[in-house]
Amino acid sequence: MIEPGAIDCHIHPTAAQGGPPAACADELLPFADRMGIALMGTSLGPTFWRRPTREQITADNDFNAELIARHPDRFFGYANLNPNDLRFSLDEIERRVADGPFVGLKLWVAMCCDHPNVDAICERAAELGAPILQHTFFRAGGNLPGESSPDDLAALAARQREVTFIAAHAGLNWERGIRAVLGQPNILVDTCGFDPELGYTEMAVAWLGAERVVYGSDATGRSFASQLAKVYGADIDDDAKALILHGNMRRVLDL
Amino acid sequence: MVIDCHVHVQGNRGTPDDRMGYLLDYADRVGIDRLCLSLGTSRDYSPDPETFRRDNDMVWRAVEMYPERYIGFCYLNPGYLQESLEEIDRCIADGPFVGIKLWVAMLCDQPNLDPICERAAELGAPILQHTWLKITGNLQYESTPHNVANLARRHPDVNFILGHSGGNWEMGYRIVQDLPNVCAEVSGGDPELGQTEMGVAMLGAERIVYGSDAPGRSFASQLAKVRGADITDDQRAMILGGNMRRLLGL
Amino acid sequence: MTDTAIIDCNANLGNWPFRRTGYNTPDALLERLARVDIDRAWVTLLDAVMLKNVGAANPWLAEMVAGYEQLMPVGSVNPTWPAWERDLAECVDLGFRGVRVNPNYHGWTLADPIFGELLAAAGEAGMFVEVALHMTDERHHHPLVMVPPVAVDGLLDACAAHPNVAIVLANVKNAPASQLARDADGELPGNLYFELSHFESVGGVQALAGELGVERILFGTHAPYYYPESSVLKVFEECDFSEPELAAITHQNAERLLASLQAGGSQP
Numbered sequence: 173m174i175e176p177g178a179i180d181c182h183i184h185p186t187a188a189q190g191g192p193p194a195a196c197a198d199e200l201l202p203f204a205d206r207m208g209i210a211l212m213g214t215s216l217g218p219t220f221w222r223r224p225t226r227e228q229i230t231a232d233n234d235f236n237a238e239l240i241a242r243h244p245d246r247f248f249g250y251a252n253l254n255p256n257d258l259r260f261s262l263d264e265i266e267r268r269v270a271d272g273p274f275v276g277l278k279l280w281v282a283m284c285c286d287h288p289n290v291d292a293i294c295e296r297a298a299e300l301g302a303p304i305l306q307h308t309f310f311r312a313g314g315n316l317p318g319e320s321s322p323d324d325l326a327a328l329a330a331r332q333r334e335v336t337f338i339a340a341h342a343g344l345n346w347e348r349g350i351r352a353v354l355g356q357p358n359i360l361v362d363t364c365g366f367d368p369e370l371g372y373t374e375m376a377v378a379w380l381g382a383e384r385v386v387y388g389s390d391a392t393g394r395s396f397a398s399q400l401a402k403v404y405g406a407d408i409d410d411d412a413k414a415l416i417l418h419g420n421m422r423r424v425l426d427l
Numbered sequence: 428m429v430i431d432c433h434v435h436v437q438g439n440r441g442t443p444d445d446r447m448g449y450l451l452d453y454a455d456r457v458g459i460d461r462l463c464l465s466l467g468t469s470r471d472y473s474p475d476p477e478t479f480r481r482d483n484d485m486v487w488r489a490v491e492m493y494p495e496r497y498i499g500f501c502y503l504n505p506g507y508l509q510e511s512l513e514e515i516d517r518c519i520a521d522g523p524f525v526g527i528k529l530w531v532a533m534l535c536d537q538p539n540l541d542p543i544c545e546r547a548a549e550l551g552a553p554i555l556q557h558t559w560l561k562i563t564g565n566l567q568y569e570s571t572p573h574n575v576a577n578l579a580r581r582h583p584d585v586n587f588i589l590g591h592s593g594g595n596w597e598m599g600y601r602i603v604q605d606l607p608n609v610c611a612e613v614s615g616g617d618p619e620l621g622q623t624e625m626g627v628a629m630l631g632a633e634r635i636v637y638g639s640d641a642p643g644r645s646f647a648s649q650l651a652k653v654r655g656a657d658i659t660d661d662q663r664a665m666i667l668g669g670n671m672r673r674l675l676g677l
Numbered sequence: 678m679t680d681t682a683i684i685d686c687n688a689n690l691g692n693w694p695f696r697r698t699g700y701n702t703p704d705a706l707l708e709r710l711a712r713v714d715i716d717r718a719w720v721t722l723l724d725a726v727m728l729k730n731v732g733a734a735n736p737w738l739a740e741m742v743a744g745y746e747q748l749m750p751v752g753s754v755n756p757t758w759p760a761w762e763r764d765l766a767e768c769v770d771l772g773f774r775g776v777r778v779n780p781n782y783h784g785w786t787l788a789d790p791i792f793g794e795l796l797a798a799a800g801e802a803g804m805f806v807e808v809a810l811h812m813t814d815e816r817h818h819h820p821l822v823m824v825p826p827v828a829v830d831g832l833l834d835a836c837a838a839h840p841n842v843a844i845v846l847a848n849v850k851n852a853p854a855s856q857l858a859r860d861a862d863g864e865l866p867g868n869l870y871f872e873l874s875h876f877e878s879v880g881g882v883q884a885l886a887g888e889l890g891v892e893r894i895l896f897g898t899h900a901p902y903y904y905p906e907s908s909v910l911k912v913f914e915e916c917d918f919s920e921p922e923l924a925a926i927t928h929q930n931a932e933r934l935l936a937s938l939q940a941g942g943s944q945p
Contacts, residue, residue, distance in 0.1 A: 323759070347730030351759035375730075379760075453879045457914045561816040562823060595817040597696075617814050617875075618907035620698060620900065642879035647910035655713075655906035 173404065174208040175413075179421040180396065181213045182305060182340055182364045182388030185239055190218065193238040200392065201246065207396040210418075213388070214239055215250035215278035215305065222318070223282045224254050233268055240273050248425065250278035250305050255289040262296060269302050275425055276303040285320040285328045298334035303424050305338045305362075310345035310352075322352035329356040336424055338386060341365040346372050350379050357384070360420065363402045364388035373406035373416070382412035386420045430498075430671040431646065432588060433555065433614040433638030434462040436485045443468065447489040450642060451496055457646045460668070461677075463638075464489055465500035465528035465555065472566065473532045476510035479503060483518055490523050498675065499524035500555055504532040505539040515546050525675050526588075527554045535570040536577035544582040553586040553674045555612070559594035572602035579606045586674050588636065591615040596622050600629040607634070610670060614638035618648045623656035623666065632662035636670045683927045685710060685905070687847050687872045687897025688718035690741055690748075693812075694727050695819050700901035703745045709901060713909045717747050719931075721777050723902075725753035726812060727822075731783070732764030739771040751807060752776040755783040756795045765798055774938060775805035777847065779812070781827045788831030796839040803940035805843035807872075808832075810853060813902065829853045836866035843934050847872040848899060851881055858888040865889060870934060872897035873926070874908050883916040886926070895934070896927045 187196040196218075204212060217232030224232065229252055236249045251268035253261040268274040277297055279285060285306055297304055308322045309315055322343040329337050335358060342361040343349020346369075353359040361376055361384065376385045389399040403416050421427075431454070440446060454462060467482030474482065479502050490499045501518040503511040518524035527547055529535060535556050547554055556578075558570050565571065572593040579587050589611040593599020596616065603609040611626055611634060626635040639649040653666050671677070688710065690701055700709040701723070710718060720742065725734030735752045742748045752768035754761050754776045768776055776799065785791055787808065799806045811826040818824060829846075836844055846854070849871055858865060871889055874897040876882045886894050896912065898905040912918065912926060 345729065347733075348758055351763075354760050354763075450879060453915055456917070457910060559816065562818055562820055563816050594814075618904045619696075619813075619902060620700070620904045621696070643877070645877050645879055645881055645907075645911050645915055647915035648877060648907040651904040651906035651910050654910065655904035 174206070175417065176208045177210045178208050178387060178400070178417040179211045179213070180204075180209050180389050180391065181338060181386045181421050182362050183212045183214050183391040184216045184220070184393065185214050185235060186218050186220075186392050193235055194242060197239055197243055197246075201243070203391075203396060204246070207400060209396055210246070211421075212247050212391075213250060213276070213305070213421075214247050216252055216280065220280070222280070222316070223256065224252065226257065226260050229254060229260070229264060233264065233274070237268070237273060244273070248276075249274040250276040252278050252280070253293065254282040255279065255287060255293055256283050258289045258292055261289075261293055265293070265296050265300070265302075269300050276305060278305045279320075280307045281316055281319040283318050284324055286324045290328060291331060294328065294332040294335045298332065301426070303336040303338060305340055308339045308341060308343045308349060310343045310348050312345070322349040325359060326353050326356050329353070329359045333358055336360065338362050338388075338424075340388070341390075342372070342376065347375065350376050354379055360384045360386050360424070362386050362388035363416070364399050365390035365394055368398045368401045368405075370405070373402045374408060377406070377408050377412055382408065382415045383420055385416045386424070387417050428460045428668040428672065428677075429458055430461040430463065430637070430668045431459045431639050431641065432463045432612050432636050432671050433590065434464050434641050435466045435643070436464060436468060436482075436489065437466070437470075437642050443485055444488070444492065446642075447492060447497070451493065453641075453646055454496070457650055459646060459650075460496070461498055461671075462496060463498045463500050463526065463555070463671070466502050466530065472530070473506060473568070474502070474504050476504070476507050476514070480514060480517075483514065483524070486524070487518070487522065494523070498526070500526040500528040502528050502530070503543065505529065505535075505537065505543055506533050508539045508542060511543060512546055515543070515550070515552075519550050519552050524552075526552050529554060529570075530557045531566050531569040533568050534574050536574040540578055541581065544578065544585045548582065548584045551676065553588055555588040555590055557590040558599065559591055560598055561594065572599045575609060576603050576606055579603070579609045583608055586610065588612050588674075590638075591640070592622070592626065597625065600626050604629045610634045610636050610674065612636045612638035613652045613666075614649050615640035615644055618651045618655075620655070623652050624658060627656070627658050627662055627666075632658065632665045633670055635666045636674075637667050683715045683717070683896055683909075684931045685715045685718035685898050685900065686845070686895040686931050687874050688720050688900050689723045689902060690720050690738065691722040691724040693723045693902060695813070695822070696902070698723075698901045703742055703748055706901060707745070707747060710898070710905055713905050715898070715905065715909075717749070719749045719751050719775075721751045721753065725777075726779050726782050731755040731758065732761070732767065735764060735768055735771060735773070739773075749774060754778055754795065756791045757783055757785050761795075762798060765795075765802055765804070768804065769802050773804065774935060775807055775843075775845070777807040777809055779809050781811065781824050786828060786831065787835060792831070792835050793838055796835060796842045796844070800839055800842040801941060803938045805845060805934060805938060807845040807847050809847045810849050812848065829857055832869075833857065833861055833866065836869050840866065840868055843868050843870065843937060845870045845872060845895065845934075847897065848875050850875045851877055851885060854885055855888055865893065869893060870895050870930065873912070874899040874903060876911065880916060882911050883918065886918075886922070891922050891925050892930060894926045895931050
């Protein structure tokens with residue numbers, strides 16, 4: 173059943189046992205091997221900081237840089253940023269992406285992506301060809317302060333047409349999230365971080381097209397398996413599955 | 428014979444006398460023979476004795492005008508116990524009324540209800556007690572089927588009629604199912620398909636009676652609950668009139 | 678019970694989450710309605726109300742009624758969700774003539790601008806819009822799903838702003854219907870219709886027909902949540918309508934409404 177060569181666009185290096193990047197890789201890679209995950213996009217760090225300081229950002233990005241250095245064939249990185257600190261964010265883009273080895277940017281919940289600071293970040297991302305993995309939720313009862321919705325991302329993407337965005341979690345409330353990003357072809361949705369609800373991938377493919385859907389797991393908080401099930405189990409054709417499992421991310425990362 | 432066990436003096440067309448005639452025009456069109464009438468125009472949640480006597484006089488007048496059609500149910504406020512017992516004697520023992528109607532003046536499992544029930548037992552008068560289970564909140568002294576169940580256990584020799592089947596009938600029938608002296612009447616709620624079927628299944632057809640809560644409700648919408656139910660014609664006949672004839676000794 | 682052909686403008690298929698209704702497949706519903714001599718019905722899908730992705734109900738309903746000429750599907754739209762226009766377009770593609778909205782279950786009101794946007798789009802598409810003012814008695818809602826009825830504030834303004842779109846109030850009770858008649862001061866808009874399944878009180882249908890105008894009344898049962906006998910007994914037995922009035926209420930008004938629908942705006 174397991175197809176080799178999948179690219180997981182969305183993991184975090186939060187090893188169950190804690191410890192340094194080497195320990196994290198040792199814990200994660202055997203599971204990835206068993207599940208046919210060839211390459212993983214990593215971001216954030218062992219602790220999730222809602223509004224990370226410069227020191228926390230630096231530590232997170234250092235952690236992932238070491239993970240990538242140890243296993244360059246298995247990990248690629250999204251630089252973690254806090255757009256409230258725009259100057260540091262732009263500097264970090266230079267240090268981590270322009271100078272390598274990171275290839276994309278990760279924005280979590282420090283600042284809603286409707287803010288002009290995020291536009292400034294997007295302009296540099298466009299120049300560098302770096303995709304942005306933006307956390308998106310439609311949270312029942314209201315989003316966290318600073319948490320972006322797919323509506324916020326759709327508005328940003330309409331202004332920043334040169335940037336490729338990945339709407340992480342498809343908004344969680346995916347029946348609505350898919351609708352919200354429908355009109356912005358530069359937004360892809362990933363499959364990660366919510367329950368393996370039957371019908372998700374089918375709706376995403378029907379509404380957005382298979383070329384706008386990418387596999388991601390949100391490991392290690394989520395299992396590779398539960399999230400892969402959304403692709404393996406979907407009533408879509410094999411070509412669509414191949415695009416979702418690796419083809420689209422190869423295009424996005426120019427591999 | 429079709430008996431509607433739950434009708435009120437109400438409305439705003441013409442005089443009270445006119446209304447009693449006009450209500451019969453509609454009853455005739457849907458085939459209702461006898462109407463158990465209670466409450467007057469006061470619509471007082473907690474009437475003083477003067478008010479409930481005046482309300483009962485309106486019913487009395489209708490019964491006198493149309494003795495072959497209206498059946499009187501005597502409205503009381505158990506908060507005025509002595510006056511209520513006197514009213515029972517005036518209307519039922521010494522007058523043409525045959526039953527008792529209790530609305531929302533007092534939760535019906537309070538001790539004041541016991542002397543009223545004892546007198547009702549002596550006179551063979553059934554007690555129609557309004558009940559509702561409102562998720563939006565009952566009135567302060569509005570009884571639920573739980574209150575009726577408590578009272579009915581204390582007075583096995585009185586026949587109680589569970590007004591509106593508790594409104595939330597799916598719960599109401601469950602609450603009174605093991606009390607043979609409680610019948611449930613179907614009036615006052617939306618004509619939701621399945622109500623009468625569930626009542627018959629849980630209580631038996633001999634413990635379900637037709638009522639409308641007219642004129643606030645339409646005779647027809649409430650009759651639909653019986654006419655449209657998936658039950659036998661024998662069961663339908665019991666619900667439409669047979670059971671009330673038994674309760675009233677008609 | 679009657680010789681008059683009846684169109685039931687408010688029947689339902691599918692499941693209501695809080696009760697097993699029965700009679701909720703096309704065959705069972707038609708058989709149940711036939712007991713009261715109804716052989717045609719407009720049907721919505723009850724499941725649509727509590728779906729989050731309401732638009733998913735439309736292909737579902739279309740599939741359910743395929744091959745049943747007697748059942749006319751009425752779609753469902755939640756205009757607060759992104760891309761609701763796509764749902765409306767899908768209803769057109771599926772051959773639906775109208776869509777129902779449940780503003781109270783979906784978190785909006787008839788005074789919101791979105792209602793006007795929906796009416797404009799429906800008018801362009803040649804569809805009627807049906808507003809269900811409530812679904813079941815609020816006093817017995819599931820304790821975790823208590824939904825107040827839809828307020829009619831703003832409705833008359835919306836009707837006036839979109840005079841070419843037929844608007845049906847379904848599950849409308851006496852009080853809001855009378856309120857609208859009073860608010861309109863005897864001049865209810867020509868594009869507003871009232872479905873009678875929830876009209877109550879002795880002689881209530883007749884009294885409301887007088888207040889609202891017989892030409893605005895549509896026969897409906899709310900079956901299988903309600904006993905369909907309720908509306909039939911109210912209209913044919915309890916009330917004393919003339920033959921022309923009965924014809925208007927039971928089918929002519931509905932037929933006129935449908936005949937008025939045309940893309941680019943209907944002509945009620």
